[in-house]
Amino acid sequence: VDIGAAGAGPVLVLWDRTRGSADVKIIAALGEQPNYLITSNPNVKTLKDFTKTDKIAVPAVVVSQQSRLLQIAAEKEFGEGKFNALDDLTVNLPHPDATAALLSGSSTITAHFSNPPYQEQALQDPKIHKVLSSYDIMGGRITPTLLYATSKFRNENPRTFKVFYDALNEASQWIESHKAEAAETYIRIEQSKLDPAFVKSVIDSPEVSFTTVPKGTFKYAAFLAKIGAIKTRPASWKDYTFEELHDKQGD
Structure with a gap:
């Protein structure tokens, strides 16, 4: 390659x-293109609403684009140096599988830091809503x-x-x-x-x-x-x- x-x-x-x-x-x-953090948990409106019972699907824990975005967002939300505050909630799952798990409602996956077009597909379901966007996190496109x-x-x-x-x-x-x-x-x-x-x-x-x-x-x-x-x-x-x-x- x-x-x-x-x-x-x-x-x-x-x-x-x-x-x-x-x-x-x-x-x-x-x-x-924006990446959306989406969830099926109606109680999650901000990052602070996630609990230990939530699992956030990302392509690769800690090292992926979505994981780094989540770390940047966590430090903004929880304070300087607390970038890894949500790392324990993240799990490895490819976007197609994460989307299917989130939409099924029967999985332990309650959130997905997604990617087009999967995030748009998921958001067609009224049970899914957006928590934030990568554009929100980075302060621009x-x-x-x-x-x-x-x-x-x-x-x-x-x-x-x-x-x-x-x-x-x-x-x-x-x-x-x-x-x-x-x-x-x-x-x-x-x-x-x-x-x-x-x-x-x-x-x-x-x-x-x-x-x-x-x-x-x-x-x-x-x-x-x-x-x-x-x-x-x-x-x-x-x-x-x-x-x-x-x-x-x-x-």
Whole structure:
């Protein structure tokens, strides 16, 4: 695998741990989309309402994008240094399984830090409600998923790298101006059984934008450095991104 995709938290850890060796950096973002913390527990309106009987599903405990978001939110809610206040309530579960467990009502899972389109599917059930959004936590729009590669790959394959980067930008711009066609393309390629109108409603949301410019990543980096998850605190978002992005308005 020459190019990978992951959340900002995992990618920043990779950047930190490969500095001076593989030198992993961010190529581009895969758009601005919110992550919702949703629950079936009617008593949970804020993070402080969760109890020991609640279980919050995340893709990977502590290290995933959603887990880091929950830690940032917990520190805001419970106070400085208490970022891990809810870690004991989190359990590993892939998004499809977590969605099914939450909707079934028969599982121990009472909450899910979700991802599009699963969060939108779950919220169609009147028993499910949103507690907060990643945009609330970070104080603005963020790009939750990022593409990354090693500097070695970029240096040894400059033409391939440029073709990929240009094609990604072209695709992002096309989606922004052809959302109905993009939804139909997604259904066809994924052989999905989702309603095309539902898929279009997800990408049509005013909270969603298909941009390749990273947003909100430096706040992650500062948090990870503060709690010791990464050893190096970057001076700027440009430290962990390739130079193709450096003339953009990222952060």
